[in-house]
Amino acid sequence: MTRPAPSRRRLWAGAALAAALVAGSTACGQEAADEPTSAPPAAAPASPAPSPTAATPTAAAPIDIRPAVPEPAVSIPRPVRVQVEGTGIDLEVIPGGVEANGAMALPDNHDQAAWYRYGPAPGAEEGSSVLAAHVDSRTEQLPIAGLKDVPAGTVVTVTREDGSVLRYAAEGVDHIAKKSLDGHRLFDRTGEPRLKLVTCGGQWLEAQDDYEDNVVLTAAPVS
Template structure:
């Protein structure tokens, strides 16, 4: 099983986003490299402040719904909760970054997902907001294990720390071999706004102490 404390190892090379990270000898992120702060790689403080941005009225549960494509210059709030309709996936979301080995940091527990804070935030008008969580612990499967069974059309809600929410609709769920995961596509900063939710899947590989695949849910913002 995938032990908490391991990362999505396939994300090591994937974190070469917009040229912001240096390349090592084998095409992986150097272990002492951190995301650079530049126009292509905004600092977390540029995207995390709460309490700003417009909303478009209350949703079905009385929670204000943030516009899926905010106006230019809007400062976005931080995601704090991920819910996938019709499943047991209901996780707290915390901002995460990059480990010393270049892999995306993932919370070491069963109730949190990590948001890659050096990329777009949910509700951004461009690029992929990436959330990731462990699929199981040493003793049990975790809620995110149900990600592989989510059907297209399923609604995904990301609640922000200003009390608003961004609504998404699942377009596809893929099981992708870690060795072939396209990190530049996963962490895209310039394309259409999407949400990517990632966990491990496929066969457990004893020799590597890791799963063979990543399960990736892609969802588009609802208007």
């Protein structure tokens, strides 16, 4: 099986995605006391050194510190398969992270989609669960190329590793220029729970060696 061209493996999230990855991982220390602005009068005697065992009082209020490690999230079974009714889209799903250039990492094959594992999983109570896959290879278009034509109301099914099945209904499909992709919106960790299927689309730009757009299908959970 021919591997996809390196230039067609990119789902760009830009600086917004990089910012989302480091959120919650920063700790800050307490600031040092201000230095005196002038020397004491020459006639004033030097203050005696405090006893090694004496407590040194301070008027500084304690500073709240963000934990360096976020509290563990509620465990949710990871997605292992996604299917879109009435299309040929039927893909195994594996966890995916981020490449060194800030793009979402996708599998190096045509049969799998990546779930953005640093964001919500399908079934989470809030935020967007992002699944992404290649649109083509060097020699052929892949089934997910039909994502742009999926009508509203189409059922999207996600199977999880524990065997449970989640159903979503497509709300619509957006073509978003990669140069203006809103990473905070696509990879949102808050708000109404949504499933987002993503691939490349639009015009092939020879100068950029990449597609012009990302095609994003948004679907809402149904009972």
